[in-house]
Structure formats: structure tokens, C-alpha cells
Amino acid sequence: MQETLKLVTQVFGVSGNEDEIRETITNEIKKHVDEIRVDAMGNLIAVKRGKKKKIMLAAHMDEIGVIATFIDDNGFIRFSNVGGVSQLTALGQRVRFRNGTTGTVSKEEKLEDIRGLKLAKMYIDIGCRSREETEKLVRIGDTANFVGDFTVQGNCAISKAMDDRSGCAVLIELIKSLPKTDNEIYFVFTTQEEVGLRGAKTAAFGIMPDCAIALDVTITGDTPECDKREVKLGGGPAIKVKDSSYLAHPAIRRELENLAVENGIPYTLELLDRGGSDPGAIQTTGMGVPCGGISIPCRYVHSPAEMVSLEDLENCVKLTSLFIKNYK
Amino acid sequence: MLIKELTDLNGVSGNENEVREFIIDKIQNLCDSYMVDSIGNIITFKKGGSSKLKVMLSAHMDEVGFIVSGHTEKGFIKFKAVGGIDDRILPGKKVVIGKKKLGGVIGIKPIHQQEREERQKISKIKNLYIDIGADSKDEAEKLAPLGEFIAFDSDFIQLGPDCIKAKALDDRVGCAVLIEALKHSYDFDLYACFTVQEEVGLRGAQVAAYNVMPDVALVIEGTTCADVPDVEKHDYSTILGNGAALTIMDRTCYCDRELVQYLYEVAVQNNIKVQYKQTTTGGNDAGQIQRTGTGVKTASISVPCRYIHSPVSVMDIRDYEAVERLTIAALYQISKDKEFLRQQ
Numbered sequence: 001m002q003e004t005l006k007l008v009t010q011v012f013g014v015s016g017n018e019d020e021i022r023e024t025i026t027n028e029i030k031k032h033v034d035e036i037r038v039d040a041m042g043n044l045i046a047v048k049r050g051k052k053k054k055i056m057l058a059a060h061m062d063e064i065g066v067i068a069t070f071i072d073d074n075g076f077i078r079f080s081n082v083g084g085v086s087q088l089t090a091l092g093q094r095v096r097f098r099n100g101t102t103g104t105v106s107k108e109e110k111l112e113d114i115r116g117l118k119l120a121k122m123y124i125d126i127g128c129r130s131r132e133e134t135e136k137l138v139r140i141g142d143t144a145n146f147v148g149d150f151t152v153q154g155n156c157a158i159s160k161a162m163d164d165r166s167g168c169a170v171l172i173e174l175i176k177s178l179p180k181t182d183n184e185i186y187f188v189f190t191t192q193e194e195v196g197l198r199g200a201k202t203a204a205f206g207i208m209p210d211c212a213i214a215l216d217v218t219i220t221g222d223t224p225e226c227d228k229r230e231v232k233l234g235g236g237p238a239i240k241v242k243d244s245s246y247l248a249h250p251a252i253r254r255e256l257e258n259l260a261v262e263n264g265i266p267y268t269l270e271l272l273d274r275g276g277s278d279p280g281a282i283q284t285t286g287m288g289v290p291c292g293g294i295s296i297p298c299r300y301v302h303s304p305a306e307m308v309s310l311e312d313l314e315n316c317v318k319l320t321s322l323f324i325k326n327y328k
Numbered sequence: 329m330l331i332k333e334l335t336d337l338n339g340v341s342g343n344e345n346e347v348r349e350f351i352i353d354k355i356q357n358l359c360d361s362y363m364v365d366s367i368g369n370i371i372t373f374k375k376g377g378s379s380k381l382k383v384m385l386s387a388h389m390d391e392v393g394f395i396v397s398g399h400t401e402k403g404f405i406k407f408k409a410v411g412g413i414d415d416r417i418l419p420g421k422k423v424v425i426g427k428k429k430l431g432g433v434i435g436i437k438p439i440h441q442q443e444r445e446e447r448q449k450i451s452k453i454k455n456l457y458i459d460i461g462a463d464s465k466d467e468a469e470k471l472a473p474l475g476e477f478i479a480f481d482s483d484f485i486q487l488g489p490d491c492i493k494a495k496a497l498d499d500r501v502g503c504a505v506l507i508e509a510l511k512h513s514y515d516f517d518l519y520a521c522f523t524v525q526e527e528v529g530l531r532g533a534q535v536a537a538y539n540v541m542p543d544v545a546l547v548i549e550g551t552t553c554a555d556v557p558d559v560e561k562h563d564y565s566t567i568l569g570n571g572a573a574l575t576i577m578d579r580t581c582y583c584d585r586e587l588v589q590y591l592y593e594v595a596v597q598n599n600i601k602v603q604y605k606q607t608t609t610g611g612n613d614a615g616q617i618q619r620t621g622t623g624v625k626t627a628s629i630s631v632p633c634r635y636i637h638s639p640v641s642v643m644d645i646r647d648y649e650a651v652e653r654l655t656i657a658a659l660y661q662i663s664k665d666k667e668f669l670r671q672q
Contacts, residue, residue, distance in 0.1 A: 015582060016577065016582035016585065017585070039622045039623050040543075040584075040622060040623030040624055040625055041618070041619070041622075041623035042623075043623075067576070067577055067608065069562065069606045069607060069608065070561065070562035070606050072561070072562065078562035080577075080607065080608040081608075082577065082582075120562075120563065140576070140604050140606060141576035141577075141585075141588075141604060192582060195577075195582060196580075196615075198582075198618070198619050199623075201619045202619055202620075202621065202622050202623035203622075205621055205622055206621075206622035206623075
């Protein structure tokens with residue numbers, strides 16, 4: 001798990017630019033599945049054939065980042081966010097473009113009150129002295145991800161893009177240790193989740209599954225002075241009850257809870273007051289898809305140092321595995 | 329001029345009939361068939377030499393405006409916005425109400441009657457009213473019933489040698505481009521869709537795209553242009569006179585990167601002025617079309633419009649021509665390259 005997680009978190013894949021991460025995942029899984037295809041939105045769809053129910057398992061492979069919108073005469077790059085990027089989190093970070101060009105994110109000096117900071121008043125410095133020099137490395141429309149090394153300490157891993165490469169890692173591990181089942185399993189690595197659950201919509205339409213489970217990270221309630229939430233790091237998979245795009249399908253949620261209890265897997269319930277996720281897009285596809293969410297507790301979501309528990313990831317693999325094996 | 333004719337028509341979202349009838353008259357002999365779907369989109373079909381590829385062109389017929397929401401005892405009209413409108417530009421503007429184009433003006437309490445605080449505050453739409461010259465509630469209700477649509481009253485005029493001012497450039501410029509594009513023949517099946525209700529949430533396009541299920545879609549639009557005093561260069565979005573604007577990403581759509589690059593190259597090869605839209609705000613039908621079915625390769629080509637969503641939108645005719653030329657050149661190029669596009 002640790003090696004897979006390290007591999008997938010560090011690859012470039014800002015929303016709408018998922019080519020590299022798609023290729024990395026394809027290489028990891030192609031030996032273990034019956035079919036692989038890519039749809040027009042760039043979703044990677046891997047199929048394990050079976051005769052019974054069509055189950056879609058989804059994790060999004062895009063990550064948040066920034067996009068260059070303007071290059072000034074002195075070679076500084078103005079940018080906009082791709083997905084939820086906080087100006088305070090972005091300040092002082094390194095960003096890396098697809099071609100490896102690295103820059104520092106800074107702000108206009110005249111700002112008096114940090115509370116008034118906006119991305120529009122910030123820029124990326126890649127150390128070039130003129131527009132011409134910068135344009136050789138970065139063009140308008142190029143995207144960059146935040147730099148955040150992969151570190152493991154005890155049972156915790158810290159990296160950029162745990163959202164949602166940790167979900168991708170769970171799916172990859174599951175593909176490699178697939179339980180025996182007659183169900184037909186669609187492993188979908190979706191695109192553009194961070195900009196509005198876009199890839200999951202077309203992927204689900206193409207599959208029209210009998211049911212679906214999406215795996216994504218969720219924020220925890222176990223850090224100093226944070227809002228009260230049951231979800232905690234090391235507390236096991238969080239079974240999604242609701243977020244702003246989704247209410248859990250009661251039968252799927254009940255099944256996930258029963259499986260966890262019967263098999264001694266620790267779990268918590270996730271009730272997210274803001275933010276949506278792929279189940280919201282999947283469940284309203286076609287005539288409707290019963291859909292569940294298994295969430296990975298993650299601290300510091302949308303920062304370059306997102307933290308997850310390796311033990312939680314293993315338990316997510318177990319729970320998902322039990323689900324696809326038992327679903328009738 | 330086609331744009332003059334189109335912008336003289338009224339088509340506030342949900343009330344696109346006048347525009348629809350005009351367009352049907354223009355296109356009925358340019359396509360193999362057309363239909364009006366239940367939400368009101370016109371979907372035209374032009375058969376190509378081969379049917380291996382389906383290309384959708386999309387432009388919305390609707391424009392921002394208002395709706396009658398109430399009447400005062402004295403016969404003034406209360407109203408609400410339909411689509412995104414900056415309240416501050418409203419006082420003193422001329423409007424027309426309903427199909428009969430009943431005239432009215434947007435009024436506000438006289439300045440000397442306003443308290444100091446009121447003067448400093450921005451006037452909100454709820455404090456404004458429309459004066460249609462009625463002197464009782466009954467009369468106002470008869471002339472402008474509840475729910476009637478209201479459009480800006482603004483003439484098309486030339487500004488300087490190259491610019492024009494009109495209302496509803498967003499998106500009658502796109503409608504004009506689609507009509508022109510239908511005059512040519514291509515090697516793929518073309519569906520030119522004139523959509524409704526874009527300004528209230530990309531609604532018509534969602535239905536049209538589901539019906540067509542295209543492989544590729546080009547959305548032709550009017551877009552923001554902020555190259556005006558007191559705006560920093562990096563916030564310009566687009567620049568008037570710099571040609572057709574290609575969207576990379578906005579709030580609703582991350583355009584297909586290969587298709588955007590393809591359009592850029594077609595522009596360069598054909599000596600058509602082209603620019604990238606440099607902000608990521610706004611949104612258009614591309615967002616809905618892209619997510620239809622199993623996904624559609626989608627891009628937007630836009631005419632920069634200053635003061636968009638106001639009665640005095642300004643555009644450069646040369647930018648419009650660049651968008652028209654680029655759209656048609658791209659369709660011809662796709663005609664030749666259709667296998668290439670299908671494989672991507």
C-alpha cells in the first residue's frame with residue numbers, strides 16, 4: 001500500500017490534465033483486469049468481467065492546482081485556482097508545472113491586511129526576468145500542482161494529492177487482491193472531480209451500473225479547536241451519510257455498516273456540511289444509481305501536506321472488497 | 329447586417345420566440361431538417377458526406393432581462409432580474425415589456441428625497457421600479473401582467489470605424505455565426521443548435537446535447553472583456569480588437585485541451601487573430617454539453633464584449649469576423665481530419 005500510495009500521490013494530474021496519472025495507474029493495473037478504456041472526459045475505466053451485478057467503484061484521479069492566466073513584462077505569472085485553493089494555504093508554497101518548471105507563490109507587497117489576500121493579488125515567480133524568458137517554460141493555460149513530498153511516519157502518511165490519490169491507491173490495491181466474485185466490477189478513476197464532479201457523470205452514464213461506491217477523502221474532527229465531527233484519523237473508513245451533493249442510499253449505507261460490524265472493521269459516519277463528491281453525480285445518472293460513499297479520513301485536505309492513516313486505507317480495501325463480494 | 333437584425337429582437341430567457349422565428353426563417357433552406365424541442369431549442373441538422381462524426385455547434389438565443397414581479401397601488405411595476413445583471417447600471421434605462429413592446433423606464437426615488445445613507449448605498453433592484461405611465465394598479469396589471477418579460481430597449485449603433493454598440497450581443501453574435509456556418513457544407517453531420525435559457529443556468533443546451541449526443545461541440549459565445557480604465561492588465565479577461573477568444577477554463581467547463589490547441593493552430597494557419605481568455609470566471613453552455621452522455625470534446629470560441637449583460641455592450645466587428653472565420657475554418661479542417669479527432 002505504502003509504495004502504491006507514494007507512486008500515485010507524486011504524479012502530476014491537475015483537473016483536466018490527468019494524462020500522466022492515468023498512464024501511471026494504467027501501468028499498475030493493466031495486468032489484473034479484463035479491459036481498459038478511456039472516455040471523452042478522460043476517465044479511466046477498467047473492467048473485471050462477471051455475469052451478475054454491475055458494480056462501479058470510483059475514485060477521482062485529478063488533484064487541485066493552479067492555472068497560469070497572464071504573464072507580465074517582468075516574467076511573473078498571474079494565476080487562477082483549479083478547484084478549491086485557499087489563498088492562505090497557497091502563499092509561500094512551491095508549485096510545479098507539468099514540464100517540471102517550479103515556482104514560488106507570493107503576493108503583491110503593498111497588501112496591508114492579510115485578511116484581504118486574494119488569489120488575484122498573488123503571482124508565481126519562476127525566476128525569469130522577462131515575459132519572453134517565462135514563455136519559453138510556461139504558457140497561459142498551463143497548470144501546476146502544489147509540491148508536497150511523500151513522507152511516512154509511523155502509521156501516517158503525508159503528501160500532496162492524498163485527495164484523492166489515496167482513494168486511487170485503495171482501488172489499485174483492491175484490483176491486485178480482487179476477491180472471487182461473479183459480479184462485474186468497473187474500477188473507474190474519474191477526472192475533474194475538483195471542479196464539479198464532472199468526470200463521474202459521463203463515466204456513470206457509459207456504464208449504467210446496478211450500484212456504485214465512490215472512495216474519496218473527507219475532513220476529520222480530531223484536530224485542535226476544529227468543528228465537531230465523528231470522523232477521525234485512524235478511526236477506520238468513514239461511511240458517507242451526506243454531503244452537499246449527496247444523501248446516502250439507505251440500503252447501501254446499511255450494507256456497508258453491517259459488513260463493518262460483522263467483520264470487526266472500525267468505522268465512523270461522515271456527515272459533511274460543505275463540499276460535494278462523486279456519489280452526488282453518479283446517483284443521479286440515467287434512471288438513478290444506488291450509490292454509497294466510503295471516505296478516507298484525511299487531515300489538512302486541499303493543502304500540500306494532507307495526512308492519512310495507512311491503517312485506514314487497509315480497512316477501506318477490506319470493506320470495499322467485502323461489499324463487491326457480497327452484493328447481490 | 330445580421331447582427332443588427334438579431335440584436336433588435338427580444339428574447340429574454342424563457343421567452344425566445346421572436347428570436348426563434350427569425351432564425352428559423354433564415355436557416356430553413358440551409359439545412360436538411362430542423363426541429364424545435366420541448367424546451368424551445370432549435371436543432372438543425374445538415375447531413376455530411378460521411379456520418380462517422382457528429383459535430384454540434386451551439387449558440388444561445390436568450391438574453392438577460394427582467395420579469396414583472398408586482399404592481400404598486402400607483403401603477404408602477406416591480407421587477408426581478410432574469411440572468412446576471414449589475415443593479416447599479418439600471419436607474420434611468422429604457423425597457424420594453426412583453427410581445428407588444430410596451431415602453432417603460434426604470435426609475436428611482438429622486439436624489440434630494442434620499443437620505444445621505446441612501447445616496448451612498450448602491451441602489452438595489454428591489455428599490456427600483458418601472459414607470460409605464462399607468463396611473464393605477466388595475467391599469468398596470470392589464471398592460472404588464474405578472475410574469476411578463478422585460479427587455480432592455482437599446483438601439484444598434486456604430487461606434488467609431490470598427491465598433492458597434494447593442495444589447496444582447498451575448499449571444500446573438502453566436503447565433504449569427506451559426507447561421508453563416510450553415511451556408512457551408514462539411515464532410516460530417518452537423519447539428520447547429522440555437523439554445524434557450526443559457527442565462528438562467530445552461531438549461532436548453534443540456535437538453536439539446538442529450539438529443540444530439542455529439543462527438544465534438546463548439547460553443548460560440550460573447551464573453552467578458554475588461555480592458556477598460558482602472559483594471560489591471562492581468563484582469564482584462566479578453567482585449568477588444570485582439571480577435572477570437574478561446575476559453576481554456578471557466579467556472580463550468582475545462583475545455584478539451586487538444587481541441588483548444590487545434591483551434592488555435594487553425595487560427596494561426598489561416599491568419600485569423602486569436603487570443604486566450606485570461607480569466608477563469610463566467611461559464612456557458614460548454615459546461616453542460618461536455619458532460620452529456622459519455623462525454624463530448626468541447627471548446628468555446630467567443631467574441632469579446634465590453635459591458636456584457638448591459639444594454640450598451642460594445643464589440644469590435646473585426647473580432648466578430650475572426651470568430652466567424654475561425655469557426656468555419658475549424659469545421660473545414662475537422663472535415664479533413666475527422667479520423668484524427670475520433671481517435672483522440
